[in-house]
Amino acid sequence: MSQLIKQVIAVIVVVVVVAVGYFLSKDQNEVSAKSIKIGVVAPLTGDLAFIGEGIRDAMVLAQENSKNTKYTYELIFEDDQLDSKMSASAANKLISVDKVDAIVSFGSGSGNVVAPIAEQNKIVHFGIATDPVVAKGEYNFIHWTPPSEENKVFVAELERRGIKKLGVFESNAQGAAALIADLKEKLKGTDIEIVTEQIFNSGERDFRSIIAKAKDSGAEIYLVMAFSPELEVLGKQIKEAGINTPLTSVECFELSEQVAIFEGEWYVNSADPTKDFTDKFAAKTSKNLTMGAANAYDIFNLVVAAAEKVKSPEKPTSEQIADELTTIKDFGGALGNISVNEDGIVVSTAAVRMIKDGKPVTVEN
Amino acid sequence: MEYLIHLGILFAVYAILGMGLNLVVGYAGLLSVTHAAFYGIGAYTTAILLTKSGVGFFGALVLGIAIATAVSLLIGVVLSRFKGDYYALGTLGFNTIVFGAFLNWKNLTQGSLGIPGISRPELFGINFTNNFNFLILALIFLILAYSVARFVANSPFGRVLKAIREDETVISVFGYDALHYKLVVFVISAAMAAVAGSLFASYITFIDPSGFRVAESMFILAIIILGGLANLRGSLLGAFFLILLPEVMRFVGFPSDIEAQMRQVVYGVILILLMLYRPQGLIGEYKL
Amino acid sequence: MGILPQLVLNSIVAGAVYSLVALSFNLVYGATKFFNLAHGVMAVIGGYAVFYFAKILGFDVYATIVLGITLAGLVGFGLDKLIYLPLRRRKASNMVLLVASLGVMTALQAIIAIFFSSRFKTLSQGIGAQKIFTILGGTITQTQIIILLGAALVTAGIFAILYKTQFGRAVRAIGDDGEVARIVGIDADKIIGHVSFIGSAIAGFAGILVGFDVGIEPTMGLSLLFKGVIAAIVGGVGNICGGVLGAFLLGFVENFGIWKISGEWKDAVAFALLIVFLIFRPRGIMKN
Numbered sequence: 001m002s003q004l005i006k007q008v009i010a011v012i013v014v015v016v017v018v019a020v021g022y023f024l025s026k027d028q029n030e031v032s033a034k035s036i037k038i039g040v041v042a043p044l045t046g047d048l049a050f051i052g053e054g055i056r057d058a059m060v061l062a063q064e065n066s067k068n069t070k071y072t073y074e075l076i077f078e079d080d081q082l083d084s085k086m087s088a089s090a091a092n093k094l095i096s097v098d099k100v101d102a103i104v105s106f107g108s109g110s111g112n113v114v115a116p117i118a119e120q121n122k123i124v125h126f127g128i129a130t131d132p133v134v135a136k137g138e139y140n141f142i143h144w145t146p147p148s149e150e151n152k153v154f155v156a157e158l159e160r161r162g163i164k165k166l167g168v169f170e171s172n173a174q175g176a177a178a179l180i181a182d183l184k185e186k187l188k189g190t191d192i193e194i195v196t197e198q199i200f201n202s203g204e205r206d207f208r209s210i211i212a213k214a215k216d217s218g219a220e221i222y223l224v225m226a227f228s229p230e231l232e233v234l235g236k237q238i239k240e241a242g243i244n245t246p247l248t249s250v251e252c253f254e255l256s257e258q259v260a261i262f263e264g265e266w267y268v269n270s271a272d273p274t275k276d277f278t279d280k281f282a283a284k285t286s287k288n289l290t291m292g293a294a295n296a297y298d299i300f301n302l303v304v305a306a307a308e309k310v311k312s313p314e315k316p317t318s319e320q321i322a323d324e325l326t327t328i329k330d331f332g333g334a335l336g337n338i339s340v341n342e343d344g345i346v347v348s349t350a351a352v353r354m355i356k357d358g359k360p361v362t363v364e365n
Numbered sequence: 366m367e368y369l370i371h372l373g374i375l376f377a378v379y380a381i382l383g384m385g386l387n388l389v390v391g392y393a394g395l396l397s398v399t400h401a402a403f404y405g406i407g408a409y410t411t412a413i414l415l416t417k418s419g420v421g422f423f424g425a426l427v428l429g430i431a432i433a434t435a436v437s438l439l440i441g442v443v444l445s446r447f448k449g450d451y452y453a454l455g456t457l458g459f460n461t462i463v464f465g466a467f468l469n470w471k472n473l474t475q476g477s478l479g480i481p482g483i484s485r486p487e488l489f490g491i492n493f494t495n496n497f498n499f500l501i502l503a504l505i506f507l508i509l510a511y512s513v514a515r516f517v518a519n520s521p522f523g524r525v526l527k528a529i530r531e532d533e534t535v536i537s538v539f540g541y542d543a544l545h546y547k548l549v550v551f552v553i554s555a556a557m558a559a560v561a562g563s564l565f566a567s568y569i570t571f572i573d574p575s576g577f578r579v580a581e582s583m584f585i586l587a588i589i590i591l592g593g594l595a596n597l598r599g600s601l602l603g604a605f606f607l608i609l610l611p612e613v614m615r616f617v618g619f620p621s622d623i624e625a626q627m628r629q630v631v632y633g634v635i636l637i638l639l640m641l642y643r644p645q646g647l648i649g650e651y652k653l
Numbered sequence: 654m655g656i657l658p659q660l661v662l663n664s665i666v667a668g669a670v671y672s673l674v675a676l677s678f679n680l681v682y683g684a685t686k687f688f689n690l691a692h693g694v695m696a697v698i699g700g701y702a703v704f705y706f707a708k709i710l711g712f713d714v715y716a717t718i719v720l721g722i723t724l725a726g727l728v729g730f731g732l733d734k735l736i737y738l739p740l741r742r743r744k745a746s747n748m749v750l751l752v753a754s755l756g757v758m759t760a761l762q763a764i765i766a767i768f769f770s771s772r773f774k775t776l777s778q779g780i781g782a783q784k785i786f787t788i789l790g791g792t793i794t795q796t797q798i799i800i801l802l803g804a805a806l807v808t809a810g811i812f813a814i815l816y817k818t819q820f821g822r823a824v825r826a827i828g829d830d831g832e833v834a835r836i837v838g839i840d841a842d843k844i845i846g847h848v849s850f851i852g853s854a855i856a857g858f859a860g861i862l863v864g865f866d867v868g869i870e871p872t873m874g875l876s877l878l879f880k881g882v883i884a885a886i887v888g889g890v891g892n893i894c895g896g897v898l899g900a901f902l903l904g905f906v907e908n909f910g911i912w913k914i915s916g917e918w919k920d921a922v923a924f925a926l927l928i929v930f931l932i933f934r935p936r937g938i939m940k941n
Contacts, residue, residue, distance in 0.1 A: 045625035045763070049771035052625075078615060079625035084576050085375055088569055089368075089612060096367035112481040112571035120494065121367070133481045172468060172917050174477045174573075200916040201468070203876065205867045206667060209908040210916045212659040212791075229773030233867055240785055241659070242792050257772075396748060447931055450688055450747065454886065455931050457879075458924035465921035583755065590752055626763040633760025637736060640753035644745060 034315060036307055037074045038300065039094030039103040041087055041110055044079035050228075052079070054290030055106060055128070058334075061284050062300035070308055071315065073300075076100060080110060087113040095121050101318050102126065102303050106292050108134060108174045115140045123318045124325065126299045128292040130178045132345065139322050141344040143295045143302070145270030147182040150250045153350040154268045155186050158221075167219025167245070168197045169210070169226065169234060176225035179250055183223075195219050200230070207234045211241050221246045227291060228257055235261040254353070254360050255291050266354045266363060270335070277334035298333035302340070305331065370496045374568055375608050377503035378561045381510045383588040383600030385557030390586065391594030391649070392518055393550050394530030396449070398582045399440070399456035402463035403433045403555040405577030407562025409467065412480040412572040422486035422567055429559040436463075437555030441548045460579050467574035479573030483566050493567075503564055510557055514597050517553060526550055527595070591639065593649025602647050610635075659791035660908050666797045668904030669804035670859060670866075674881025675888065675896035676811060677855035681729075683828035683891040684841075684848040685741075687750040688882070691732065691757040692856055693874025694765075699725040699857025700869035701765055703776055721861050722854045729853020732757060733846055741842075758874065766871040776864040796866045803862055807855055808897055814851075815893065824848055828891055883927045889937025898938050902926075 040059060042052035056077055063075055076098050078090035087110040094100045095117065102124040105114045111127030111134035118125030119137040126141045127134040135142040158166065166187075170176045180197075187194065196217035198210040207230075214222065224247050226234055231252050238247065239261070249267045253259065273294040281289055281297075306324035310316035316324075329339040338348045352363045386400045410429035414420040420428070440459050447455050467474050474480070485493035486502065493499050517523050528536045529543050537543050566572050584607070592603025614628045639646070678692055702721035706712045712720075736757065740750055777783070777796065784795040815821035823844050826834040835841050859877065860869065880903065885891075888899025903923060910922035930937065 045629055045766070045771070049625070049766065053770065079628075081625075082575065084569055084571065084573070085565075086611070088371060089375065090615075092368045092371040093612065093615060109479060109571070109573050109575060112479065113569055116570050131478065131481070172477055174479070177471075177477050198916050201920065204916070204919065205863075205873075206663070207916075208663040208666075209660055209911040212656045212663070213912060215659075216655060229868060229870070232773075232775075240783060240792060240794050242785065242787070443928070443932060447935070451886070451931055451935060453688070454882065455928055458928045458931075461924040462921045462928075465918060469917045587752070587755070590748075623767045626767045629763035630760045630767075633756040633758070633763065636756030636759070637753050640745070640749045640756065641736070641739060644749040 034070075035072045035074050036102075036303075036315065037076060037098060037100040038303060039091075039098060039100035040075060040077045040296075041080050041090045041094070041103065041105045041114060042077065043082045043106065044077065045081055048082060051106065051290050051292060054285075054287070054293040055104075055296040057285045057287075058281060058293035058297040059104075059300045061280060062297045065280070066301070066304055069304060073304055073307075075300075080105075082107055082109060084109060084113050088117065091117045095123055101307075101316075102321065104128070104296065104299055106296075108178075111142070124303065124322050126303070128295045128299070130175050132343070135344040137344075139318065141325060141340065141346065143299050143338075143346040144292075145348055145350055146345060147179040147250075148186075149347070150179065150268050150270055150350045151183050151186050153352060154183070154250055155190065155192070157266070157268065157352050158192055159190065163220050164192055165195045165218055165220045166192055167214050167217055167222040168194055169207075169214070169222060169224045170197060170199045171226045171230055172199050172201045173227075175227070179225060200226075200234075202230065204230060205233055207237050208241065211238055211243070215241065215243060219245060221248055224249045224252065227252060228255060231256050232258050232261060250350075253355060255289065257288055259355055259360070260358050262355045263358065264355065266352060268350050269353050269360070270348060270350050273334050274336060294334040298331075298335055298338060298346070301333060302328060302331065302338075302346070367496060370500050372608060372612060373500050374496065374503050374564075376604055377500070377507045378565045378568075379585070379588060379604040379608055380507055380601050381561040381564075382558055382585045383592065383604050384510055384514045384597050385554040385561070386585050387589045387594060387597060387600045388514060388517060388526075388550050388557075389554045390589060391596070392523060392526045392530065393547055395547060395551070396453040396586075397456045397551070397554075398453050398579065398586060399460040399463070400554070400558050400585045401577045401579070401581035402460045403437060403558035404562040404565075404581070404585075405463065405467055405574075406433045406436060406555075407559030408566040408572050408577070409474055409480075409562075410559070411563040411566040412483050413473065415483050415567065416480055422484075422563070423488070426560065426563045429563050430556045433555045433559035434552050437552045438548070441551040444551075445544045445547045457579055457582075460582050464574060464578045467577060474574070477574065479571055481571045483570045483572065485567055485570075499568055503568070506560060506564060510560065511597060511601075513553075513557070517550070518595075518597065522546070522549075587636070589646075591646050593646030595650045596646075596648050599646055599648045655790075656912065658789045660912055661905075662788065662791040662793050662797075664905040664908040665901065666793070666800055666866075666904075667907060668901035669801050670863060670877075671880045671884045671903055672897045672900035673804050673807060673855055673859035673862070674877055675884035675900045676808060676893060677852040677859070678878070678881045679885050679891055679893055679896045680811070680824070680848055680855070681852035682885070684824060684845045685733075685737065685750075686831070687737075687747040688754075689737075690751060690754040690875070690878070691761065692729075692754075692852070693876075693878030693881075694758050694761045695725045695729050695853040695856035695874070696860025696863070696877050697762070697765060697869065697871060697874045698728050698860070699854075700776065700860035700864035700873075701769055701871075702857070703861050703864060704769070704774055704869060708774075708776070718858075718861055722857045725857025725860070726850040726854030729856075730846055730850040733849040737849075738842060738845075762871045762874065769871070771871055773868050773870045774864075775868040776861070794866070796862075800862045800866060803858065807858065808893075811851075811855075811893060820844070820847070880923065883923055886927060887930045887937055889939040892937060892939050895937050895939035902938070 042055045044052040080087040080090045091114045104126045105111045106128045108129040108131035111129035115134050119139050124139050128144055170180050196214045198214050247265050253262045253267045306321045307316050309324045310320045326340055331338050335348050338346050341347050353360045354363050389395050389397045407429035411425040414425040444455050468476055525541055525546055533543050588603035588607050589600050593599030699721040702724045703717045706717040707714050786793050823839050827841050884900035884903045885896045888895030906926050907923055
């Protein structure tokens, strides 16, 4: 290794260390007394960047609409690409450098990584995730209707319609897997049978052969557990295969970019994003709602509500915010009337809806 | 401070990964793109044993090494017959298949749900949930790994590896069984990757398949190419930069809606510039 | 008969897309002899060009397709002149070129995402606009028929160029032995530039077709590229005819694999095919 190279490397190392040190100290000096910081860990690049972008837009919207509060609320976004080590790095940076008072994550993978870090540092953590393990601990919360709630309503509707043979198209990803596993439990003891179960990997765009496999199974209805864009491509290819069997889903249809594909189909949704919220979101971003955006909006408002309720002359600590959060009931959110239960999970009841004229409509039973 | 400790632990894990891969790529000249598979084997073994059985961290570590050794022996025998680009593609294929196993062998790995709640190691009553203690543990492993790698690289075994890298036909004329040497170094590097995997699983307490696909193997490859092939300190340097760079970029003020994408652009441009102006990496001895 | 006709149709359509990618890859690889990771991004550029000009600016669809193909070709040509040519002049090894192309791929994908966001988009008007045909019990859409025709035409065209023109002879000469070709007076760099243009244009065309059939997203290039590479290797790298055969074999193995195993293993099956060929018939189906 020549002298020159050694010098170059030494210079680079020094510059990097100084830069990091400078930025670390700079942020510490900017902590203001009355400002509550909410850190957000979300996929801002990579395949699911549109979800991270939706969450960011929704939370900024919530921040803009939040008025007359005792404290100011700041949002800091960090990208994690849904990669475990980046989620951990983002969470650590937000907590120990930015000194956030609350942290939000998306996805069970991220949530499971961030949760122990948040718990250890006693920072409120809200996950938008299906895995209930994410809510373990005093400081961890989840805003996402648990699969068992959704399935209760789903199975009831299947029975009501007299459906005995169910076909399943399932994305090989956490959210779908958790739901189907729970569904299989619930179907034991009923006379409803899953006659075909086709699993595909995220990123797949050619479903034609699994559709061909499912076609012969005699299913009366297909449960499609997929998210954009697999959802639309799958729906389109099912129609192109000349299959007219009805489609149903839990959660997914409303988040679709092309809701019209599912015209006339009923499905189960974890409560309805209010028209008010959907309109505001569309006005701000001119895009459709993405997965978790409404939840993120609510989380911002829940944290604000909890922080505002804390009776203290100084800025509320994370512990105080956590305590207040568990007392929140019947809160009017973007996902309707929500309450935080004692496990730290925000519960909203699932509902049966249908796409009519391109719009979701709740089905009254 | 916590943030720096966290980065330090990541650095240690990726430095171990880099050094292991450097033995295969830098010293033996085999372009292997499957390192993440062995990383994953170590991680999953630790995850499963620590959550579902009474086996402790060190027991799981040993078992992870054993499994990685067995799998790498199998894969290595098949792969050792390939050359150059074909070797790379073959390894890439194996990585995809092993990843498929992590994702779809649901009874064992819980598939995409992942395995949460992995505990930290238990040793002499030291509290490893304190990240600083864990950092010390990780650094100890790093030093051990460095010693092993250095021993391999500087031994007569290592010299034969370099000779194979330069001209395999010549060395076989001298009576050295190149296949045997390539296999042994591949297995050693797989074992090292498994150790890194065990450390990572226990630190981050949650494992899912997404961290062990081909993209991860490419990332580890980028670390050793940047730092310099056939130079162990180069792997340390490469790990230092590639773990730190995205973190430093967090502080650079791009407008938030394109910030993350801009980081990717910068990363790509750095790779291009490196290849154009310094292909041996920062302190490498072997020009790619 | 049941499911068989549909599976066969699916396999043929998939094979047609892969054959275009394999064809373009073989062309470029034959001339430059390195694994260009950014080749897949050319497909993405073609797709997004059509998206931008047709869907956003509202130009005539056929004109934008030509525009998209040309644009992809130009980008490929430009990259060759800017990055790969200087590297070749420095006698850079294949690994350096590969890493440089990794940088190019990372940067370009991110730039496309900055301009168009990373959301999936379709080029066609949406469902219901497609004409659907039934052949022997299996369904096929109009777009898919166009894919078949397009692939056939392009393949025929490339054959004609390679075997009936002087340019084609020069390309084949460089593919066989670059050194000798240069000695004989062929301006290899100029030819490589042209080949980069053509190969990237074909890839762009493939991306446009996929865009109409399914849709586009910034990261779709890499998986398309891998399928094309598997097809090329199975068929015999550099061999145009072999690439086409390999592509259809891959299409069949994937879809029949789904039938016999299940959808989650699709990628693993594709790579298993690759490995089987690498082990037992590394020169591919066609004896060169």
